[in-house]
Amino acid sequence: MLEVHQLDFAYGKKRVLHQIDLQAQPGEVISLLGPNGSGKSTLLRNLAGLLKPDAGTITLRGDPLKKLGRREIARQLSFLPQGQEPVQHMNVWELVARGRSPHQRAGWMMNSQDRETVQWALDYMALSHLAHRNVADLSGGERQRAWIAMVLAQDTQLVLLDEPVTYLDIKHQWDVLEVIQDLKDSFHKTVITVFHDLNHAMAVSDRVYLLRQGEVFAQGPPETVITHSAMHDAYGIHAQVCRVQHCCHPVVVPAGIKPGKCRRNKAAG
Numbered sequence: 001m002l003e004v005h006q007l008d009f010a011y012g013k014k015r016v017l018h019q020i021d022l023q024a025q026p027g028e029v030i031s032l033l034g035p036n037g038s039g040k041s042t043l044l045r046n047l048a049g050l051l052k053p054d055a056g057t058i059t060l061r062g063d064p065l066k067k068l069g070r071r072e073i074a075r076q077l078s079f080l081p082q083g084q085e086p087v088q089h090m091n092v093w094e095l096v097a098r099g100r101s102p103h104q105r106a107g108w109m110m111n112s113q114d115r116e117t118v119q120w121a122l123d124y125m126a127l128s129h130l131a132h133r134n135v136a137d138l139s140g141g142e143r144q145r146a147w148i149a150m151v152l153a154q155d156t157q158l159v160l161l162d163e164p165v166t167y168l169d170i171k172h173q174w175d176v177l178e179v180i181q182d183l184k185d186s187f188h189k190t191v192i193t194v195f196h197d198l199n200h201a202m203a204v205s206d207r208v209y210l211l212r213q214g215e216v217f218a219q220g221p222p223e224t225v226i227t228h229s230a231m232h233d234a235y236g237i238h239a240q241v242c243r244v245q246h247c248c249h250p251v252v253v254p255a256g257i258k259p260g261k262c263r264r265n266k267a268a269g
């Protein structure tokens with residue numbers, strides 16, 4: 001589906017990504033993890049074709065990404081950026097409908113299938129009741145869900161999400177995690193997503209890529225990558241990775257910056 005080989009990227013003289021190799025198979029959920037500034041968003045923007053690598057290759061279904069035009073890329077992949085552009089004078093339905101534009105010829109009106117897809121995306125994100133509300137008047141979480149609905153309306157085989165659960169309350173965070181799982185299970189889509197919460201990555205990923213200072217520090221199934229020692233080496237924290245009864249995946253419990261400290265016990269004692 002998507003293959004990245006030895007990708008380097010710099011902003012001017014500032015090298016940000018170095019020798020990145022990444023493969024995503026059809027129907028796979030991949031999470032990009034790593035500390036602030038490790039290059040996750042920059043990598044995703046390279047994968048979306050919004051930034052051009054200085055070296056290395058990105059191929060999408062066997063075609064070099066750099067040879068594809070913007071419209072062709074937008075038919076094959078959708079991208080939810082971190083912190084979306086502000087939109088004025090547009091309601092939720094109109095925003096979500098923007099997801100259909102790569103599928104339309106210039107000057108062509110939306111057809112009934114486009115309208116059905118927009119309505120499906122609104123229903124799927126439980127936003128139908130807000131369809132006529134101005135996007136600028138939504139709460140941060142509602143706005144985030146509207147943008148995710150736009151990405152879904154684009155209906156691409158590859159979905160790139162940069163911190164999709166930011167701004168969402170715990171219920172809506174898990175709703176979005178279920179959407180990601182469903183995109184894979186029901187629609188066989190490939191999802192590459194950035195998470196900060198390692199438990200979110202544990203819950204939905206087939207594989208994770210842990211970045212550190214612009215390089216892939218580790219990659220593989222989440223249980224093999226998200227370990228006590230990797231958390232220490234990549235993030236500089238001590239964290240326990242525990243099995244919890246009734247929980248179907250391990251959970252990460254940060255234990256502090258220094259080993260052996262338990263702040264709550266200290267306060268109580």
Ligand SMILES: Nc1ncnc2c1ncn2[C@@H]1O[C@H](COP(=O)(O)OP(=O)(O)OP(=O)(O)O)[C@@H](O)[C@H]1O
Pocket residue numbers: 011014016034035036037038039040041042043
């Ligand atoms: N437009 C830019 N020009 C110059 N440097 C940039 C630019 N965008 C990002 N950077 C730098 O590139 C590095 C990687 O940034 P990036 O946003 O990819 O990291 P990240 O892992 O997504 O971080 P975060 O978790 O904080 O979102 C950082 O040092 C950042 O300051």
